[in-house]
Amino acid sequence: MRKSLRTAAVLICLLPALARTVAAGPYQDDLKARRARAMEKLGTDSVAIFWSAPPRVYSLDVNYEYRQDSNLLYLTGIDQEDTVLLLMPGNPAKKEILFVREADARREHWNGHSLTPKEAAAASGVETVLTMNQFEPFVISTFSRQGTPSIGADETRAFGDALAQGRATLAVLLDAPRTLSDAPGPAGQFAGRLRDRFFGFHVVDAGPILAELRQIKTPYEQTVLRKSVAISSDAHRAGMRAAAPGKWEYEVEAAIEDVYLRNGAMSWGYPSIVGSGPNATILHYQKSGRQMQAGELLLVDAAANYQGITGDITRTYPVSGRFSPVQRDVYEIVLAAQEAGIKAARAGNQASAIQNACDEVLRAGLVKLGLVTDATGMQFKVWATHGVTHWIGMDVHDVGVRGKALAPGMAFTIEPGIYVREAALDALPKTPENLAFIERVRPLVQKYKDVGVRVEDSFLLTETGVENLSGSVPRTIAEIERFLSTPSTARR
């Protein structure tokens, strides 16, 4: 009796300490605020369910490095398999419920520690954490309006009333079907099974709500983004130091990714693109298997995933340290296009204003080089083949609301490029106009053949204007040539 009293006293002392670990710091505060904003948009008649990503097989019994679902990571910060977040904005107290996998000594011996509910609560700031074996019973009791003993029978009453009145909503992340015969994804299938058994609700896609939230970076996310892009910028400078005639593309890739890991990045944000000579004209070249030759350009598109946020940076530079006149011609157009894009990146403008500003410079420049004969139309897209801006964040091509005007907190790239590939002419439909065009530009294509240039930086729009987060990586011809001519040990 005495002993158990003492235990009780110890427990009482521990409780306030526990409560403190549940709101552990600025990251947890930010995660809470993200969930609160999501719940505000979901409304009190809804329940939203977010699942962790499944593990992906690399080969046989080896998996790829685990990559958490971006939306779950955005809402919880939990980078662990078998995790589900359930939001019930109508509950009086327990609006957020996290489910994590049960302890398993054998699995943890092989694969490492799993977060206990207490640890998951501290990491995410979600106060109510249950184990995965309670997930289905929780959902069934909620949708059958039986009350949910695991969090208190009264908690889910508002949702039960909404179900009874036929106005409840189930929000999950639905994949856009490519064809009507495509099976829905796991979340869609789960929603379908619930609809087969229960009534009074309709299913909505939570994707647009998350896209809208993720498009505006919180101050906490902005700090992480700055750090992430700073690591990637260091990595690009290390790559520039590693490039030289006779070196292999993979040596540059190794120098870049070395910087990621040394600075505590989780991984790359996307596989590094390191393309020399003709490979510079392959947009997603990933083999990094070629030996660089003197006189060629090297195009490097690479960025780290640091704490779940990735920037996006591309630099193109001469392997021998100096641009040839032909390379310089193309580089100057691309750089001028990027400058025009940066000027258009103002709050209130559409993202399409950036695209249009870049396009105008690219088109005029290509006309001047003779690679384009039509000074007004879209012919220049033969050489400037991709869009010049996209959102960045948890995903390198991050989610956002189409058509929403640029606003403080938005982060994006500006990345014009020109790629002169002889094969691009062969791919044109053989119309009389195209045949005339091919005839006229053929000699210029010979002159500029295999020149691929992209200049890409990561930008953040703030209250004071647009900020180039990767501006420390040499970018102008003068900056690049100066950097590459400085002895390696002195280049920083």
Ligand SMILES: [Mn+2]
């Ligand atoms: Mn990009």
